[in-house]
Amino acid sequence: MTTSAQTVLAPARARTAAATATVRRKQGFQHGGWFVAPFLALFVLFVIWPLLRGVYLSLTDANISGEGASFIGLDNYREALHDQLMWDALGHSAYFTLLVVPCITVLAFLLAMLAHHIERGKWLWRLCFFVPFLLPSTVAGNLFQWLFTQGIGMFNHTFGIDTPWLTDKSYAMLAIVIETLWWTVGFSFLLYLAALQGIPDHLYEAAKLDGANAWHRMVHITLPMLRNITGLVVALQVLASLQLFDQAVVMMDFGPGPELSTRSFVQYTLEQGFTSYRVGYASAMSIIFFVIIAVVALARMWLLRNREEGGR
Amino acid sequence: MTTVGTTASTARSVRPRSRRPWTPSQIVLTLLGVAVSAVFVAPIAAALFTSLKSEAEAAEIPPHWLPKVWTAQAWKALWSTGNLTNWFVNSLVVSVCVTTVVLVVSALAGYGFARTEFRGKSVLMGMVMSGLMVSPAVLGVPLFTTVQQMGMVDTYWGMILPQCAPAAMVYILYKFFQGVPRELEEAAFIDGAGRWRVFLTIVVPLARPSLAAVGIFTFIASWNNFLWPYMVTNNPDLMTMPNGIATVMNSYGIQWAQLMAGGLMAGLPLIVVFVFFQRQIVAGVAHTGLAGQ
Numbered sequence: 001m002t003t004s005a006q007t008v009l010a011p012a013r014a015r016t017a018a019a020t021a022t023v024r025r026k027q028g029f030q031h032g033g034w035f036v037a038p039f040l041a042l043f044v045l046f047v048i049w050p051l052l053r054g055v056y057l058s059l060t061d062a063n064i065s066g067e068g069a070s071f072i073g074l075d076n077y078r079e080a081l082h083d084q085l086m087w088d089a090l091g092h093s094a095y096f097t098l099l100v101v102p103c104i105t106v107l108a109f110l111l112a113m114l115a116h117h118i119e120r121g122k123w124l125w126r127l128c129f130f131v132p133f134l135l136p137s138t139v140a141g142n143l144f145q146w147l148f149t150q151g152i153g154m155f156n157h158t159f160g161i162d163t164p165w166l167t168d169k170s171y172a173m174l175a176i177v178i179e180t181l182w183w184t185v186g187f188s189f190l191l192y193l194a195a196l197q198g199i200p201d202h203l204y205e206a207a208k209l210d211g212a213n214a215w216h217r218m219v220h221i222t223l224p225m226l227r228n229i230t231g232l233v234v235a236l237q238v239l240a241s242l243q244l245f246d247q248a249v250v251m252m253d254f255g256p257g258p259e260l261s262t263r264s265f266v267q268y269t270l271e272q273g274f275t276s277y278r279v280g281y282a283s284a285m286s287i288i289f290f291v292i293i294a295v296v297a298l299a300r301m302w303l304l305r306n307r308e309e310g311g312r
Numbered sequence: 313m314t315t316v317g318t319t320a321s322t323a324r325s326v327r328p329r330s331r332r333p334w335t336p337s338q339i340v341l342t343l344l345g346v347a348v349s350a351v352f353v354a355p356i357a358a359a360l361f362t363s364l365k366s367e368a369e370a371a372e373i374p375p376h377w378l379p380k381v382w383t384a385q386a387w388k389a390l391w392s393t394g395n396l397t398n399w400f401v402n403s404l405v406v407s408v409c410v411t412t413v414v415l416v417v418s419a420l421a422g423y424g425f426a427r428t429e430f431r432g433k434s435v436l437m438g439m440v441m442s443g444l445m446v447s448p449a450v451l452g453v454p455l456f457t458t459v460q461q462m463g464m465v466d467t468y469w470g471m472i473l474p475q476c477a478p479a480a481m482v483y484i485l486y487k488f489f490q491g492v493p494r495e496l497e498e499a500a501f502i503d504g505a506g507r508w509r510v511f512l513t514i515v516v517p518l519a520r521p522s523l524a525a526v527g528i529f530t531f532i533a534s535w536n537n538f539l540w541p542y543m544v545t546n547n548p549d550l551m552t553m554p555n556g557i558a559t560v561m562n563s564y565g566i567q568w569a570q571l572m573a574g575g576l577m578a579g580l581p582l583i584v585v586f587v588f589f590q591r592q593i594v595a596g597v598a599h600t601g602l603a604g605q
Contacts, residue, residue, distance in 0.1 A: 032424055032428030032429055032430030032433070033424075033430040033431075034424075035420045035421065035423055035424025035428055035511075036420070036421045036424035036425060036430070036433075036436065038416070038417045038420060038421070039417045039418060039420065039421035039477065039482060040421070040436065042413075042417060042473065042476050042477040043439075043440065043443060043477040043479070045458075045473075045477075046455065046458070046459075046473060046474040046476070046477050047443045047446050047451075047477055047479070048439065048443075049458055050446075050451050050454040050455040050457075050458045051446060051451060051454070053454045053457065053458055054451055054453070054454030057453075057454055057457065062457075064457075111348065114341065114344060114345055114348065115345070117341055118338070118341045118342050118345050119338060120338075120342065121342075121345075123590055124349070125345050125349060126590065126594060127586070127587065127590065128348075128349035128352045128353055129348075129349070129352055130586070131352070131353070131356065131583060131586070132352065132355075132356070134532065134536075134579060134582040134583050134586055135356075135536070135575070135578075135579040135582075136535070136536040136538060136553065136554035136557075136575075136578050136579065137536060137538050137554065138538050138554040138555070138557055138558035138575075138578075139554065139557065139575035139576075139578050139579050141558070142557070142558070142571055142572075142575055143355055143356075143358075143359055143572070143575060144355070146359075146362075146568055146571070146572070147355060147358065151373040151374075152370075152371055152372070152373055152375050152568070153375065154355075154358050154375055154377075157374050157375050182352065182355065187597065190594060190597040190598065191597060191598070193594075193598075194594070194597065194598030195598075197598075198598075239445075243447065243449040243450065245449055245539055246538045246539060250558050266449045266450075266452070266539075269452065269453065270452055270453070270543070272453075273452070273453035273456070274453075274456075274543070279453055279457060282453040283453055283454050286450065286451050286452065286453055286454055289450050290445065290446065290450050290451065293445045293450055294442070294445050297444065297445050
């Protein structure tokens with residue numbers, strides 16, 4: 001059936017190849033723009049326009065009502081660069097990222113190896129490791145706020161300690177890190193698991209014939225084959241962690257944490273905009289943050305390109 | 313000696329072709345798996361048990377795992393006092409609308425970018441790629457003032473539409489559509505089908521797994537989205553589940569048993585969905601992730 005269809009099609013295609021190309025190009029010109037139009041409309045309204053508006057607002061002293069804003073040049077940026085609280089907030093977000101990214105990458109890899117190598121009940125391991133990711137951030141945050149509360153919290157009780165997780169500056173960020181690990185490791189775990197399952201069997205078989213033991217197979221086959229996915233996991237985690245907000249505010253009752261120690265950059269920006277009503281200043285910080293995120297994303301693209309050039 | 317070595321290494325190897333007998337390494341791994349799973353499930357189990365305690369018992373020091381007296385009072389109180397049903401409906405409306413719009417809009421755009429020609433395509437594509445870096449967390453305040461200008465604060469539209477322009481989803485589908493063999497389309501063009509017909513009858517059915525992945529992730533992200541609804545709604549009647557639980561329930565002064573019950577209510581729908589569609593979701597994560605690679 002398939003063969004006959006192909007033999008019938010082949011000459012037809014040869015005959016009209018040129019005609020098809022013209023038709024295709026014409027069709028494309030007619031409709032191409034329409035395919036993209038609905039998305040572009042939304043994209044311009046809710047991404048590009050806010051971005052441009054953010055740039056404009058950042059040069060004014062606008063308040064939340066949007067009336068009576070006057071142009072003040074780069075004053076907001078100048079103020080921001082001298083705002084110790086902003087640098088602190090940026091530091092907290094960066095510190096959180098530095099703690100979370102390596103932990104989550106290693107943990108996700110180990111969990112994936114475990115789930116991949118146990119022969120029975122794969123669905124059960126997948127379910128258990130992934131299920132926290134399905135909870136809303138606020139639910140996971142409330143849950144760990146409760147677990148970490150001194151006295152009534154299960155965490156201290158289980159380990160027989162009495163650590164002031166949420167009220168002491170030296171532990172608060174650590175509590176948020178532990179919560180984030182539990183809550184989000186499942187996503188990276190699934191990525192690793194899929195990548196592990198994508199490694200062709202014959203590589204291992206060949207290595208075994210050559211007498212490689214399990215450790216050698218992991219170092220020389222598994223890890224190199226997982227390089228791409230590790231790059232992806234790290235990149236996604238860095239971008240997500242820099243945008244820390246939900247779990248931190250929920251665990252700290254919408255406050256900045258003990259001695260302001262958990263106030264993230266996003267939180268500080270939103271406080272400036274919605275609590276102090278300084279929309280201009282908050283916009284300037286948003287733009288600064290956008291630049292930081294863009295630099296990180298471009299750095300990744302640059303690294304990827306270099307690696308491809310070096311690898312091939 | 314050689315035989316022993318070979319069996320051991322086969323047992324350690326991964327791919328289960330048939331049911332293998334319990335080997336020592338499998339027993340150790342399985343026990344480890346059970347232990348780690350217990351750690352992951354413990355917080356949720358603790359939440360469940362706490363939601364079945366009375367408020368007084370939930371606040372007892374030191375805490376204990378199982379309720380001494382099992383009671384559903386927290387769950388009942390949730391139904392009678394909270395706006396929980398409202399929030400649930402709101403979450404459902406918002407997530408379903410966002411998912412539908414995102415699927416339609418990003419499938420069209422992904423295909424348009426991958427397979428059609430029009431003026432300014434590469435510039436627009438570059439713009440979309442830069443959109444990967446923008447989120448309500450990054451541009452919250454300017455996005456809010458934009459939505460405010462449009463008069464959409466405290467409306468469904470204000471919650472839904474800004475979630476409907478995800479550059480990432482367009483990118484994933486763009487990658488997929490690039491991989492669809494052109495011959496399939498050309499054959500249909502020869503038969504006289506137009507662009508739209510080819511798109512709807514040939515390309516979309518082929519893309520079903522990718523679309524499922526995009527749909528599932530959009531739904532999860534939208535159901536769990538806290539930041540944007542938090543910024544754009546103040547009206548308790550309009551809040552979504554995560555938002556209502558975090559702001560309204562906490563502001564009463566925390567009642568842990570009720571809070572845990574509410575949290576489980578918010579989390580349960582997705583957990584049930586996951587249990588039923590586990591295969592598709594796992595394939596979806598793999599698919600989306602590998603596309604981004």
